[in-house]
Amino acid sequence: MKYTEEHEWLQVEGEIVTVGITAHAAEQLGDVVFVELPEVGSEVSKDDEIVVIESVKAASDILAPLDGEVVEVNEAIVDAPSKVNDDPEGEAWFFKLKVSDMSPMDDYMDEAGYKDFIG
Amino acid sequence: MSDLKTTPLTELHESLGAKMVPFAGYSMPVQYPLGIMKEHTHTREKAGLFDVSHMGQVILRGESYEAVANAFEKLVPMDVLGLSEGRQRYGLFTNDAGGIEDDLMFANRGDHLFVVVNAACKDADIARMKAALEPEISVEPVTDRALVALQGPAAEAALEALVPGVAAMKFMDVATLDYAGAELWISRSGYTGEDGYEISVPEAVAAQFASALLEQPDVEAIGLGARDSLRLEGGLCLYGHDIDTETRPFEAALGWAIQKVRRPDGDRAGGFPGADAVFADLGGNAPRKRVGLKPEGRAPMREGVVLYAAAEGGAPIGTITSGGFGPTVGGPVAMGYVTAEHAALETQIFGELRGKRVPVTVAKLPFVAANFKR
Incomplete structure (x- = not known):
């Protein structure tokens, strides 16, 4: 598992990267009430704002962590946004990217690095 | 660490695990471990305790209540003189252009008028009252008392258990009752759309009183986050x-807050700042109106979202002034101003959200029916 400074977690299986937000991020956001996901099949570039997530407090974005194609999105969290608070690092993943160049992954933090990052 | 002011309940908030934020110069609890959504729902279903000690409490005294009321009517377009002893009313300070300088509550407490104003405006409000009313009327800020609100259907039973007598009060009644030898100034009112009480308590017993309320089975501490979503569903304005x-x-x-006696044909018509400008809006002449707004779908529309008449093109017709997710409604709710021709209920307009125009319906306020004990 790798982590971004935007509090995303990235799980790599072959050429597919599954993306979600960390438990720390979910706690900071508070109760999530709305999620808008990218369209399956869309080509995205690193740092594109591809997810809108709104909590009772505020709106925020999730950035694409890598260049790739969105191959699957988790409609369950659109229907029940509270899942993001209940199980952010499991059931409530956001989208899956098909990635050809995995090299930017080396720049992301491992679990120990992320724990240091959030202090 | 900071120069934020505290309240007599700050230590209690911290011991309860509140997340504290700066608000109007005070360190205040925005939420507790329960979280905004559950705090909101708990208040609607049971009872919530809010610390609103940052608000301004002011006593106005003169020769008699009538003397104070006559003087105060020079600052507000409300019927102060006709307010019975033991009753409270909602009021507004206006400026020379008829704009609103603050909203407030005022109560006839026999020999004096008790006024509660917003935290962010309190210094300006006190200065305004002193300038206009002194020396005939004394303007006395109350700085040795906390102010708490207990709101929700279980509020009556929870408070009655500690302060016998409150159950007999009706909506907007005020009373002075004893708690542990201390004098409580209580009104049956609030800012959630629910039944409940607002209680001024001497700071020396404030923490003990708040803790005793929290020990009641149905009472939870509620932060500013849920206070905002509760008042939004209740259709109540945030200054x-x-x-x-x-x-x-x-x-x-807010025309309902201006009683007949202060309107153009009334016995004490006008006589407050900006009266001509305020009355020029009568008879449907207001160019814009505050309305409830129900966005389609699930995405919240927050303050600042621009409103349009059509799905494409055209000039803006208004702006959202408060908006978010309504936990009891189960969807997004908002308030805002629209031009008069778009203010009728059920009018379909559009709000621009991240570059897309999303349908919005002009809706009846409040979004959640008020639950007052009249």
């Missing part, structure tokens, strides 16, 4: 957002 120095009472749909 500085839904009303400000640029909005006039009839535009703000």
